[in-house]
Amino acid sequence: MTPPQILDATELLRRIAARVPLDLRTNVVIIGSIATAWSFRDISGTATVATKDIDLLLRPAVDAIATAETLAKQLFEMDWQPVYPNDRKPGTLDTPEEELPALRLSPPEERDGWFVELLGEPQAGQTARRAWRRFDTPLGAFALPCFRYMPVAIDGAAATEYGIRTAQPARMALAHMLEHADPDTTPISGLSGNPARFLKDVGRAIALWWLASEQSSVADEAWLAQWRDTLATLYPNSQAEMKAAARSGLSSVGDYLPSAHAIALNSVLAPHGTTLDAYRRAHASLLKLIDQL
Amino acid sequence: MTDPNRVLRNLRNTRDFRAELLDIAASLADNAAYAAIHIDEPAISEETIRAEWDRLIVAVKPTIAKRMRLELTSSNKKGKDASALSKAAAKASRAIELERPNYRAEVLRLLIGASFANDGMWSVKNLIKKIGASQTPVRQALLDLKLSGLVQDWSGSHVDIAPEDLSAESLAKLQAAPQTLRFRFERGTPIRTPAALLERALPLLRRHSEGIWNAMALSGVAVAQAEVPVLDLVGIPRLDLVAFIPRHEKIFDADALRQLSDGLEYETNLLAPAPVVVTLVRAEQALQSDVRRAGVIDKVRCAAPIDVFLSLLDMNFRQQAYQYAKAIQQ
Numbered sequence: 001m002t003p004p005q006i007l008d009a010t011e012l013l014r015r016i017a018a019r020v021p022l023d024l025r026t027n028v029v030i031i032g033s034i035a036t037a038w039s040f041r042d043i044s045g046t047a048t049v050a051t052k053d054i055d056l057l058l059r060p061a062v063d064a065i066a067t068a069e070t071l072a073k074q075l076f077e078m079d080w081q082p083v084y085p086n087d088r089k090p091g092t093l094d095t096p097e098e099e100l101p102a103l104r105l106s107p108p109e110e111r112d113g114w115f116v117e118l119l120g121e122p123q124a125g126q127t128a129r130r131a132w133r134r135f136d137t138p139l140g141a142f143a144l145p146c147f148r149y150m151p152v153a154i155d156g157a158a159a160t161e162y163g164i165r166t167a168q169p170a171r172m173a174l175a176h177m178l179e180h181a182d183p184d185t186t187p188i189s190g191l192s193g194n195p196a197r198f199l200k201d202v203g204r205a206i207a208l209w210w211l212a213s214e215q216s217s218v219a220d221e222a223w224l225a226q227w228r229d230t231l232a233t234l235y236p237n238s239q240a241e242m243k244a245a246a247r248s249g250l251s252s253v254g255d256y257l258p259s260a261h262a263i264a265l266n267s268v269l270a271p272h273g274t275t276l277d278a279y280r281r282a283h284a285s286l287l288k289l290i291d292q293l
Numbered sequence: 294m295t296d297p298n299r300v301l302r303n304l305r306n307t308r309d310f311r312a313e314l315l316d317i318a319a320s321l322a323d324n325a326a327y328a329a330i331h332i333d334e335p336a337i338s339e340e341t342i343r344a345e346w347d348r349l350i351v352a353v354k355p356t357i358a359k360r361m362r363l364e365l366t367s368s369n370k371k372g373k374d375a376s377a378l379s380k381a382a383a384k385a386s387r388a389i390e391l392e393r394p395n396y397r398a399e400v401l402r403l404l405i406g407a408s409f410a411n412d413g414m415w416s417v418k419n420l421i422k423k424i425g426a427s428q429t430p431v432r433q434a435l436l437d438l439k440l441s442g443l444v445q446d447w448s449g450s451h452v453d454i455a456p457e458d459l460s461a462e463s464l465a466k467l468q469a470a471p472q473t474l475r476f477r478f479e480r481g482t483p484i485r486t487p488a489a490l491l492e493r494a495l496p497l498l499r500r501h502s503e504g505i506w507n508a509m510a511l512s513g514v515a516v517a518q519a520e521v522p523v524l525d526l527v528g529i530p531r532l533d534l535v536a537f538i539p540r541h542e543k544i545f546d547a548d549a550l551r552q553l554s555d556g557l558e559y560e561t562n563l564l565a566p567a568p569v570v571v572t573l574v575r576a577e578q579a580l581q582s583d584v585r586r587a588g589v590i591d592k593v594r595c596a597a598p599i600d601v602f603l604s605l606l607d608m609n610f611r612q613q614a615y616q617y618a619k620a621i622q623q
Binding site: 117188189194195210216217218259262275283284 | 305327329339343346350358359360362363364365366481483493494496497500550551553555556
């Protein structure tokens with residue numbers, strides 16, 4: 001297993017944006033650990049993050065396939081190379097969508113380092129946790145993984161000076177919690193102990209909240225305002241249910257905080273050495289915050 | 294097929310862990326199921342278990358290994374081990390038991406406040422009303438202060454005080470200092486400077502919300518410097534806050550202080566330097582919002598001059614306290 005690298009979010013954003021065609025930049029939102037590092041770059045040590053994958057979410061759903069095909073073609077022409085961590089190769093016309101690989105591309109100058117991974121905004125009405133959408137490239141067929149709560153994560157994405165947008169921590173956290181109202185226990189084979197997926201995702205939500213509290217003493221106000229805005233926009237008729245779902249998702253890690261903490265410490269909390277007690281407090285105060293929704 | 298998941302409670306050695314892990318791997322060999330090995334309340338460390346997992350899992354066929362996962366259950370719920378005890382201690386340290394209201398401190402505070410406002414002498418009746426307590430403790434406190442010579446008695450019904458007669462030592466000797474709660478950074482947490490803590494306090498003291506922050510005001514050097522810029526003070530040695538707590542309250546929930554810095558914990562040693570000091574005011578009059586001033590620092594709730602004066606004395610800035618008092622009275 002290749003260990004994660006320490007990557008500088010600003011430098012990465014600049015390089016990625018430079019390779020995304022100008023007219024496609026509004027269709028790309030950076031999510032995940034690089035978006036986190038960018039959002040919290042003013043906290044000492046957080047401008048860099050231990051990761052190796054940079055998640056690019058393509059939106060809107062209706063254009064995601066066309067954007068993926070254009071972007072893939074452009075990056076191949078710039079000698080970016082596909083990465084197949086699960087040994088799953090590009091498919092043909094006959095390959096079922098769920099057996100197609102996601103497209104991960106590493107830049108020419110850093111073959112063994114980081115890579116970008118293309119994700120798609122789900123189509124309206126997707127209820128399955130994840131759907132795959134096929135797209136074709138000169139190397140064969142790939143698929144865009146589309147997670148159902150990605151619209152929550154990218155709602156109100158912040159503009160950057162590089163013309164590419166990044167997801168906001170409060171919304172990424174909300175998406176993680178909603179996603180695991182019914183916890184996904186699928187093991188993540190790339191991490192020590194093959195932890196269940198929900199531990200990584202919900203644990204990330206807690207880490208984001210801890211970072212937000214470090215960044216501002218009144219982060220609670222900003223998070224509540226963003227959550228309310230997103231739920232009113234995306235779920236105008238079921239806000240109470242979504243609040244209950246978020247609470248349920250966050251509660252799911254209550255018994256496993258040491259494991260969730262260990263995963264977060266190897267990722268977005270790596271520069272901070274956040275203690276388990278501090279992590280527990282963040283979990284408790286995030287629960288309180290949901291209750292104020 | 295039998296349930297491939299396993300629960301190991303009170304795991305005491307890696308041998309049992311290895312046996313279970315390999316047994317699970319074997320049970321997954323002829324099917325596509327997923328399985329978890331759940332370790333509950335281990336007697337050996339989490340690091341040891343994870344290291345053993347990492348060492349063994351590479352020996353399992355990858356198609357099976359990726360369907361296995363390790364789960365470690367938090368042991369804090371049952372209150373048995375060290376982390377549970379430390380959590381209980383941490384929780385206890387956030388709920389700070391309050392001393393009974395110190396009426397000597399409250400009487401002194403009001404008299405000095407009156408002196409700052411050039412209200413002159415105060416009637417004993419007025420004092421009792423402002424403090425909001427019954428007559429006996431207030432009269433007893435006044436008597437003690439008169440005997441000490443700090444409070445001047447005029448005709449038995451009116452009293453007066455000269456702020457320049459006060460010092461941290463005299464207040465301590467008379468047990469007339471207000472109760473202060475001191476906070477330090479717990480071990481292993483990032484240290485913030487008092488100036489950084491002040492920056493984080495300002496928005497909390499501007500907004501109107503539920504909870505303890507609504508009953509707090511900024512005090513100390515930050516307010517003194519804003520009101521009297523010529524004071525002989527450089528920088529912020531500590532963050533001073535005043536909390537207006539009703540007399541009947543017995544507990545101060547210090548959890549809200551973590552909004553200033555997650556690593557702040559209660560410091561029981563009154564002599565140890567503390568980056569954050571909260572002074573408690575228990576008089577009835579202090580609960581009225583007009584004693585918290587919003588015009589000193591852009592909409593930030595600031596303490597009354599008397600509280601700022603007392604905080605300067607508490608820091609042993611005696612000369613600066615008098616300088617401040619003089620400037621305020623003019």
